[in-house]
Amino acid sequence: SNPEANDASKRAKVLNVVTSLSSSDPMYLGLQRFKALVEARSDGSLSVNVFVGSQLGNDDDILEQAMAGAAIAVLVDGGRLSVYTHELGILGAPYLVSSIDELRKLVGSELFSRWNGKLQDSAHLRVLAFNWWQGARHLLTQQPITQPSDLSGVRLRTISAPVWIRTIDAMGATPTPLSWSEVYSALQQRVIDAAEAQLAAVWGARLYEVVSHVTKTGHIQLISGLVTSDDWFNSLTPSEQAILNQAAIEAGDYASQNVLAAEKDIELSLTDAGVTITTPDRQPFIDATEPVYNQLGYTQLRNQVRDFLNGKGERE
Amino acid sequence: MNGLDKFERTVCITLLALIVILVFAAAVMRTIGMPIIWSVDVAQLLFAWLCMLGANQTLKHSKHASVDIITQYLPALWQSVLHGVAMTIMLAVLAALVVYGIALFNLNPQRTLGSTDIPYRYVSLALPVGAVLMMLSLLEQGWQSVKRAGKAATL
Amino acid sequence: MIMLGLFLLLLLLGVPLAFSLMFSGLAFFVLSDTLPVMVAVQRMVASSQSFPLLAVPFFILAGHIMNASGITSRLISFANLLVCWISGGLAHVTIVLSALMGGVSGSAIADAAMQARILGKPMEDSGLPRGFSAAIITVSALITACIPPSIGLILYGYMGNVSIGRLFIAGLIPGALLTVALMLCVRWVASSKRFGDTDKQSAPALREVLSAAGKCKWALLFPVLLIVTIRWGIFTPSEAGAFAVLYAIAVGMLGYRELTVKQLWTALNESVRDIGMIMLIVLAAGIVGYVIAFQQLPQELAQSVSAITQSPVLVLLICLVLLLAIGTLMEGTITVLLLTPILVPVIQSVGIDPVHFGVLLVLVVTFGGTTPPVGIAMYTVCNIMDCSIQSFIRQVWPFYLTVLAVLIVLALVPDIVLFLPNHFYATP
Ligand code: NA
Numbered sequence A: 001s002n003p004e005a006n007d008a009s010k011r012a013k014v015l016n017v018v019t020s021l022s023s024s025d026p027m028y029l030g031l032q033r034f035k036a037l038v039e040a041r042s043d044g045s046l047s048v049n050v051f052v053g054s055q056l057g058n059d060d061d062i063l064e065q066a067m068a069g070a071a072i073a074v075l076v077d078g079g080r081l082s083v084y085t086h087e088l089g090i091l092g093a094p095y096l097v098s099s100i101d102e103l104r105k106l107v108g109s110e111l112f113s114r115w116n117g118k119l120q121d122s123a124h125l126r127v128l129a130f131n132w133w134q135g136a137r138h139l140l141t142q143q144p145i146t147q148p149s150d151l152s153g154v155r156l157r158t159i160s161a162p163v164w165i166r167t168i169d170a171m172g173a174t175p176t177p178l179s180w181s182e183v184y185s186a187l188q189q190r191v192i193d194a195a196e197a198q199l200a201a202v203w204g205a206r207l208y209e210v211v212s213h214v215t216k217t218g219h220i221q222l223i224s225g226l227v228t229s230d231d232w233f234n235s236l237t238p239s240e241q242a243i244l245n246q247a248a249i250e251a252g253d254y255a256s257q258n259v260l261a262a263e264k265d266i267e268l269s270l271t272d273a274g275v276t277i278t279t280p281d282r283q284p285f286i287d288a289t290e291p292v293y294n295q296l297g298y299t300q301l302r303n304q305v306r307d308f309l310n311g312k313g314e315r316e
Numbered sequence B: 001m002n003g004l005d006k007f008e009r010t011v012c013i014t015l016l017a018l019i020v021i022l023v024f025a026a027a028v029m030r031t032i033g034m035p036i037i038w039s040v041d042v043a044q045l046l047f048a049w050l051c052m053l054g055a056n057q058t059l060k061h062s063k064h065a066s067v068d069i070i071t072q073y074l075p076a077l078w079q080s081v082l083h084g085v086a087m088t089i090m091l092a093v094l095a096a097l098v099v100y101g102i103a104l105f106n107l108n109p110q111r112t113l114g115s116t117d118i119p120y121r122y123v124s125l126a127l128p129v130g131a132v133l134m135m136l137s138l139l140e141q142g143w144q145s146v147k148r149a150g151k152a153a154t155l
Numbered sequence C: 001m002i003m004l005g006l007f008l009l010l011l012l013l014g015v016p017l018a019f020s021l022m023f024s025g026l027a028f029f030v031l032s033d034t035l036p037v038m039v040a041v042q043r044m045v046a047s048s049q050s051f052p053l054l055a056v057p058f059f060i061l062a063g064h065i066m067n068a069s070g071i072t073s074r075l076i077s078f079a080n081l082l083v084c085w086i087s088g089g090l091a092h093v094t095i096v097l098s099a100l101m102g103g104v105s106g107s108a109i110a111d112a113a114m115q116a117r118i119l120g121k122p123m124e125d126s127g128l129p130r131g132f133s134a135a136i137i138t139v140s141a142l143i144t145a146c147i148p149p150s151i152g153l154i155l156y157g158y159m160g161n162v163s164i165g166r167l168f169i170a171g172l173i174p175g176a177l178l179t180v181a182l183m184l185c186v187r188w189v190a191s192s193k194r195f196g197d198t199d200k201q202s203a204p205a206l207r208e209v210l211s212a213a214g215k216c217k218w219a220l221l222f223p224v225l226l227i228v229t230i231r232w233g234i235f236t237p238s239e240a241g242a243f244a245v246l247y248a249i250a251v252g253m254l255g256y257r258e259l260t261v262k263q264l265w266t267a268l269n270e271s272v273r274d275i276g277m278i279m280l281i282v283l284a285a286g287i288v289g290y291v292i293a294f295q296q297l298p299q300e301l302a303q304s305v306s307a308i309t310q311s312p313v314l315v316l317l318i319c320l321v322l323l324l325a326i327g328t329l330m331e332g333t334i335t336v337l338l339l340t341p342i343l344v345p346v347i348q349s350v351g352i353d354p355v356h357f358g359v360l361l362v363l364v365v366t367f368g369g370t371t372p373p374v375g376i377a378m379y380t381v382c383n384i385m386d387c388s389i390q391s392f393i394r395q396v397w398p399f400y401l402t403v404l405a406v407l408i409v410l411a412l413v414p415d416i417v418l419f420l421p422n423h424f425y426a427t428p
């Protein structure tokens, strides 16, 4: 009856999901799917509010709010989580995997679950799902790039986290951290010479208006996860927890498929907009970024990941 | 009290000067192709401290913006009562900032500031420290006005 | 709603703005069982960690150093030579000075106070009524708020996530328009009431103007440098602020040789206090801003507005009337900080350019600072000039009408505001 329904909606536990992306990004459709799935399956006991454009704070702030116990979740990449659990940073390391399927396998593995457990212990944060693939990162420049030496002296905007900065540095460019919202005007005004991003972001931020070349280095596979407060998660019933986890995985797959479907169209549109798209020989870039693993202390961990992907890890 | 104030003032002025230099240097170095990655991050760390220490300077030597359309027409007694109420509310706010500011400082020691290795908690620390200093200034002002009132009564 | 009530109550009881905001914001977190109070403190910390916002302390400091370094006094004599022969005399000087200072100073109120101190007495001596002088000094401060750099535009860009570079360039034409309109108004009032005798004076010869301009070339060059360096990517607006500070020091110490180390120290010290006041409000607004976003207030408001009308012009006018009403009751900074995040989604939902809206918003709330009941600029100027509010009101209305007319034109013809930014920046 009606009063009961009202009561139920009053008692609904609200999860606020925050992203720095805009509502035109393919990830936003995934978050909408997540909301729909959770609300339908929990029969009104859980509800989800989606906030775009960092309305409640930047990604680091949201993680901190979740640590304090707020009912909040955020879509973040592994690099940002590496300060809390070193292992998660390897997800943003250069040329870690050779295909998206491998990546998908890795974030669904026992190995990854152990990293998630570490995150819960060290920071009271919990990954709901880490399969939100946003695309491969490519170089956006004003001149053709075929090898790392072409990047010498190029001021290239990247994300301000160690694994990103080391990677760009190793590729030969000068890493220049800048907030994403400033990239368009900075490229236009030549405050920076270049940037790197996945195709969906190039399209969303209209960067094709201010760069002339896209070089498909695919140096980093940008994969994100939905991360929430462990304390809040533990206050839920087991069935609610299961609903959240399952919905996050399904919505992540849905978002990733959207990206994959959109990338071909975006590539055509970029060419139409006058951008030259090239795919270089990746080996020189792979070789150049090899030392990054050693610099960041990921050598052993990468062997573990490789063993797992080659099927040797199954015995663990 | 005077020595501490002089020290605070010097710290504030140094912070402001450093922020100007750091941001300008960042722009110049980037333009000549040798960006300093950490300089803007450090400038923002210093700015958090400048905001809170500067707010205390305003409290002591100038005035925080307020509205006096009603209070200015009230009799002197009412004015001093409201002044006391305002003081109490300000002290309560500052006390909350101290308590929860310290909790925030202890919450997240791993987070680092931008691309640097500096713990972000040293940005957050500006809040409770600034709030403690402002509480001291308010209590000092309260004590001075009580003393003045006492003197006026005995005269 | 409780938060708003609490805020207004505390404000009227005389609790400073920043503390009223913090108390009512914190109360929301304390009463909520899903929001830890630590989050409120985090929002204050985070409010200080914005790179665009660094422009605020820089332009405050630059303004103080300009006054100490002899730049301001040279601009005054230049403005004097240029326009004091027109009917209305020194009243034109304060207008032109505001336009010239607009390019070097970020704060309208600080400018009005400075001009009341320096020009108030000479204006009265030249035969202009005190109320008239106070009125034009106060109202012409709007020009300063419009011509870049402008603290109001920086705060708007920061809160609304709008390009500060575009906003700066957009302020130029409206500033020029206000300058011309106010000068015409002064000329009309002065000649019809025969204020200030300027019959014996004549326009200066071009040679005189050029030689006077040469004397203050460093000051006149500054706004040009500011715009050029921002537009051609040498500096972001914040970095241009740091440049402004060092430029003013260099001109004061090396060019005019008037700025001493002691004066520089005083300018830094005064700036610290101004920054402390503005920034504590900005930090406190961080808490309230979080609550507003958390409650999804902007989205709800946008929905209910678009339910009433889809016409951009109507939405714009509704917003401006609302801002004018609130602007006359509240201090300008706080209006910008609190209403920008609420109103920008509303105007964007009907297709209004946020740069166009930003210039209007800043003009309207600054205008609110020149009117009763809570006009801070009005009180400041009347206080310094020892002028009664009554005589101020009696003289100010032609200027109010002029400003309103300019505002309406700017609201109805967006191209006046958007022409320069669209010309200089391709649309992102
Ligand atoms: Na003026």
Ligand code: NA
Residues within 6 Å of the ligand: C101, C102, C103, C104, C105, C106, C107, C143, C144, C145, C146, C147, C148, C149, C150, C151
């Ligand atoms: Na200005």
